[in-house]
Amino acid sequence: MKKSLIALLLVLVVLSPCFGGGAQEKKVLHMYTAFDTEEAKYYIEAFEKETGIDVEWVRMSSGEVLARVEAEAGNPQASVWHAGSNTSHINAASKGLLEPYQPNLDFELPPVFHAKDWAWTGFYSGAIGFISNTDFLKEKGVDPPTSWKDLLNPAFEKNVSMAYPYTSGTAYTTYATLIQMIGLDETLDWWEVFDRQSILQYTKSGTGCIPQAGLGEVAVGIAFSHDILAKGVNQGYPVMMTFPEEGTGYEVGGLSIIKGGPEPELAKEFIDWCYSVDAQNLFQKYNRLPVNPGATVGEGSVTLDQVSLIDYDHIWAGENKDEMIEAWRDRIGK
Amino acid sequence: MQRANIRRREVVNNLRLIWKEPLLLMSIAGLFYFLLVFVIYPIFQVVLYSLREDGGWTFSNYIAVFSAEYYIRPFINSMVLGVLTASIGTFIGFVFAYAITRTPLPAKRFFRLTATFPIISPPFVVALSAILLFGRVGSLTPFVELVIGEYSIYGLGGLVLVETIAYSPTAFLVLVGILQAIDPALEEASMDLGARRSTVFRTVTLPLATPGIAGAWLLVFIQSIADFGNPMVISGNYQVLSVQAFLQITGMYDLSRGSTLAVLLLLPTLLAFYLQKYWVSRKSYVTVTGKPTSATIKNLEWYIKLPVYALCILFTGMVFLFYGMIIYGSFQKLWGVDATLTINNYIQMLQVGKDYIFDSLTLSSLATPVTGLLGMFFAFLIIRKKFIGRGAMEFISMLTFAVPGTVVGIGYILAFNQSSWFFPVTLTGTAWIIVLLLVFRNMPVGIRSGIAALQQIDPAIEEASTDLGAPSNMTFRKITLPMIAPAFFSGLVYSFVKAMTAISAIIFVVSGQWNLITVAILGFVDNSQYAPAAAMSILLIFIVLLALGIIQIVVNRVGRGTRTTSLVA
Numbered sequence: 001m002k003k004s005l006i007a008l009l010l011v012l013v014v015l016s017p018c019f020g021g022g023a024q025e026k027k028v029l030h031m032y033t034a035f036d037t038e039e040a041k042y043y044i045e046a047f048e049k050e051t052g053i054d055v056e057w058v059r060m061s062s063g064e065v066l067a068r069v070e071a072e073a074g075n076p077q078a079s080v081w082h083a084g085s086n087t088s089h090i091n092a093a094s095k096g097l098l099e100p101y102q103p104n105l106d107f108e109l110p111p112v113f114h115a116k117d118w119a120w121t122g123f124y125s126g127a128i129g130f131i132s133n134t135d136f137l138k139e140k141g142v143d144p145p146t147s148w149k150d151l152l153n154p155a156f157e158k159n160v161s162m163a164y165p166y167t168s169g170t171a172y173t174t175y176a177t178l179i180q181m182i183g184l185d186e187t188l189d190w191w192e193v194f195d196r197q198s199i200l201q202y203t204k205s206g207t208g209c210i211p212q213a214g215l216g217e218v219a220v221g222i223a224f225s226h227d228i229l230a231k232g233v234n235q236g237y238p239v240m241m242t243f244p245e246e247g248t249g250y251e252v253g254g255l256s257i258i259k260g261g262p263e264p265e266l267a268k269e270f271i272d273w274c275y276s277v278d279a280q281n282l283f284q285k286y287n288r289l290p291v292n293p294g295a296t297v298g299e300g301s302v303t304l305d306q307v308s309l310i311d312y313d314h315i316w317a318g319e320n321k322d323e324m325i326e327a328w329r330d331r332i333g334k
Numbered sequence: 335m336q337r338a339n340i341r342r343r344e345v346v347n348n349l350r351l352i353w354k355e356p357l358l359l360m361s362i363a364g365l366f367y368f369l370l371v372f373v374i375y376p377i378f379q380v381v382l383y384s385l386r387e388d389g390g391w392t393f394s395n396y397i398a399v400f401s402a403e404y405y406i407r408p409f410i411n412s413m414v415l416g417v418l419t420a421s422i423g424t425f426i427g428f429v430f431a432y433a434i435t436r437t438p439l440p441a442k443r444f445f446r447l448t449a450t451f452p453i454i455s456p457p458f459v460v461a462l463s464a465i466l467l468f469g470r471v472g473s474l475t476p477f478v479e480l481v482i483g484e485y486s487i488y489g490l491g492g493l494v495l496v497e498t499i500a501y502s503p504t505a506f507l508v509l510v511g512i513l514q515a516i517d518p519a520l521e522e523a524s525m526d527l528g529a530r531r532s533t534v535f536r537t538v539t540l541p542l543a544t545p546g547i548a549g550a551w552l553l554v555f556i557q558s559i560a561d562f563g564n565p566m567v568i569s570g571n572y573q574v575l576s577v578q579a580f581l582q583i584t585g586m587y588d589l590s591r592g593s594t595l596a597v598l599l600l601l602p603t604l605l606a607f608y609l610q611k612y613w614v615s616r617k618s619y620v621t622v623t624g625k626p627t628s629a630t631i632k633n634l635e636w637y638i639k640l641p642v643y644a645l646c647i648l649f650t651g652m653v654f655l656f657y658g659m660i661i662y663g664s665f666q667k668l669w670g671v672d673a674t675l676t677i678n679n680y681i682q683m684l685q686v687g688k689d690y691i692f693d694s695l696t697l698s699s700l701a702t703p704v705t706g707l708l709g710m711f712f713a714f715l716i717i718r719k720k721f722i723g724r725g726a727m728e729f730i731s732m733l734t735f736a737v738p739g740t741v742v743g744i745g746y747i748l749a750f751n752q753s754s755w756f757f758p759v760t761l762t763g764t765a766w767i768i769v770l771l772l773v774f775r776n777m778p779v780g781i782r783s784g785i786a787a788l789q790q791i792d793p794a795i796e797e798a799s800t801d802l803g804a805p806s807n808m809t810f811r812k813i814t815l816p817m818i819a820p821a822f823f824s825g826l827v828y829s830f831v832k833a834m835t836a837i838s839a840i841i842f843v844v845s846g847q848w849n850l851i852t853v854a855i856l857g858f859v860d861n862s863q864y865a866p867a868a869a870m871s872i873l874l875i876f877i878v879l880l881a882l883g884i885i886q887i888v889v890n891r892v893g894r895g896t897r898t899t900s901l902v903a
Binding site: 058238 | 402404407465469470486488566581583584589671751760763844845849853854857864
């Protein structure tokens with residue numbers, strides 16, 4: 001009996017090399033994606049169906065992707081970095097981890113949607129907004145916040161949630177927006193009060209405050225409009241979305257080729273596909289704003305010209321991130 | 335002078351003995367090579383990274399860390415959390431172990447099962463459930479608020495609650511082993527001599543169990559401060575080191591400072607590990623005679639039974655409550671808002687997750703037997719053979735247990751993403767890096783149970799075999815192996831469970847080709863899709879239970895007459 005067990009183990013050991021790599025006949029593209037699993041699957045399967053290329057992908061937060069790409073710089077394992085706020089792509093570009101590529105487009109991509117040297121390109125966008133729990137508003141008889149100042153409303157005392165600016169692109173965009181609007185010192189002065197008075201807690205992920213607001217754990221959260229719609233409103237949570245009237249910042253979702261990746265040609269094919277009308281139309285389901293003017297905007301989505309936008313400087317935000325974060329942490333102490 | 339001579343002679347003798355057995359020598363060399371490459375080298379890389387910035391050597395990361403309140407605070411917080419969790423967890427574990435071994439508690443199997451149940455569930459499931467139950471709009475929050483007023487589950491309190499549920503089982507498993515090993519005859523003798531029950535407990539049971547209690551405390555302490563999943567979900571603004579190290583790397587893209595925080599996390603765990611290993615275990619009073627102990631459990635007074643039973647029932651009730659909530663939640667349409675029951679979550683989860691489930695099963699099935707065999711082999715060499723570096727081998731092989739998962743994960747990608755002169759293959763992106771990580775991360779428990787089993791077997795039996803002319807390997811195969819089979823299988827069970835539920839280290843080495851179910855669950859949690867996350871957790875728990883059942887059947891067939899497997903660590 002014992003012998004058969006040992007034999008079984010031997011068989012396992014002998015068979016196991018089959019799990020290594022194996023010859024690959026079909027074209028395979030390796031990719032890191034920062035979209036959530038379900039959403040990433042939705043886009044990638046559409047690509048696979050259309051092109052017959054197999055995609056091997058891993059889902060990670062954009063920070064994890066960056067850490068991974070940096071650690072693997074000696075021997076990159078993936079060719080494409082799909083999605084994630086462009087701030088992290090800018091950071092990667094400044095570390096020389098990305099391979100510039102100008103996609104084949106039949107429309108003009110505005111300069112804010114790509115790096116000067118095309119190290120990364122933007123393929124969707126969305127503005128920062130507020131999400132409020134409607135049950136709470138009704139019960140307390142307050143209006144949803146429509147200004148940054150409203151966040152200090154005593155009605156929202158210890159009832160606001162957002163992510164840490166240093167863990168989430170969403171929260172960093174919020175922070176950088178305020179800096180670009182009123183300057184660093186005033187932002188920190190405001191934030192100190194905001195932190196003490198209104199913040200219940202910071203979350204790690206930028207979308208963490210959405211279900212919190214939905215469940216009524218907090219009254220108000222700060223997040224990207226497409227996330228508020230897709231993960232809050234459309235899920236059936238009792239929530240509503242508003243925007244600050246003084247102006248708000250916005251996200252550009254990044255797309256880039258990893259330098260030295262195994263399949264540079266397939267990577268280019270994938271990036272070109274991401275800008276096609278068909279691919280951009282897929283964003284409707286998740287309320288992201290397409291950059292291809294030929295694509296249809298999802299129902300209920302708020303386009304950038306419907307809110308008061310500031311002239312948000314992504315490059316500045318990306319390049320000064322470390323310094324700004326350090327200032328925030330020194331002052332807020334978290 | 336004379337002593338030095340004796341020592342030298344011993345060493346020479348040892349060398350000669352080893353030389354006579356080339357197979358043994360080769361195994362020892364081989365195992366040391368594995369340990370160096372897969373345990374030491376990755377940790378070394380992390381330390382290296384913490385000392386580098388912009389291509390040069392520097393202490394600037396450490397200076398920065400020690401001069402900022404927001405780096406020091408998490409360190410203190412982690413220590414406070416560790417001490418609280420370890421103290422409460424050990425207390426509960428002890429009471430449970432006492433109830434199982436020393437009282438006529440009814441339905442012992444049932445209590446034993448529920449007490450160890452949290453071990454087989456993936457991390458962060460308990461935290462998730464806690465939010466649903468006790469969060470601001472949790473199902474039980476109104477009742478709790480009636481009793482204790484306004485409170486917040488996010489923070490130290492919630493963390494201690496959640497980690498106590500998650501890690502008391504560890505303390506229980508250690509202590510139940512210890513209490514079982516203490517011969518009740520000692521207590522009976524004391525009673526017969528006229529001591530009161532409380533005196534017996536205070537002067538006999540407790541002192542005998544003290545090393546075990548200290549050991550359990552330190553183990554829970556290590557697990558608590560290395561815990562990553564639960565704080566990730568429920569810590570609120572109470573920041574702990576393991577999460578901060580992770581955030582530093584994934585949020586600030588700062589590998590070197592993240593590594594620095596990881597080193598800070600490493601130091602207390604190593605210290606606790608060292609204490610547990612060398613200080614506490616030396617003080618062990620447990621004597622194993624090899625004679626069966628006739629456990630005659632006498633009926634106890636009600637004032638002992640009442641609080642002990644009450645605590646057992648309370649804890650068991652909590653376990654049921656928390657996991658029941660997960661099951662209930664997995665069928666809800668939108669957790670917390672729309673409680674309509676539906677199986678959509680399971681459909682959605684299976685659509686997204688079937689590849690993950692397959693990968694998890696394949697890789698865990700590969701890693702498990704290797705972990706078990708290697709662990710036993712290590713235990714055998716450490717306990718039964720004398721060679722230079724034995725102590726070092728033991729220490730290193732147990733080290734991964736004390737190293738927080740985040741540190742190991744980062745170490746592995748730093749170490750194996752290019753070939754180096756002593757390991758010429760690139761592992762990143764293959765199934766092997768995951769398998770190896772699982773093997774070396776879960777091996778310590780296999781070694782520990784192997785050592786425990788071997789220590790209880792009189793070496794005289796093996797010596798007899800050797801004296802009759804059997805070489806080392808035959809003695810091992812024919813004598814030692816059969817006797818340690820039960821420990822071997824419980825090691826297998828443990829490593830399979832750990833492989834299926836690993837997250838903190840694994841998240842760094844998964845690839846497009848090979849991904850794991852826990853990573854998928856974390857994806858759902860990140861995405862705040864709690865219901866599908868719950869559904870997938872339930873599926874994972876179900877798979878693990880099924881596998882445990884299969885292993886149990888195999889054990890019953892193979893080792894007829896040996897005791898049943900358990901999760902005893």
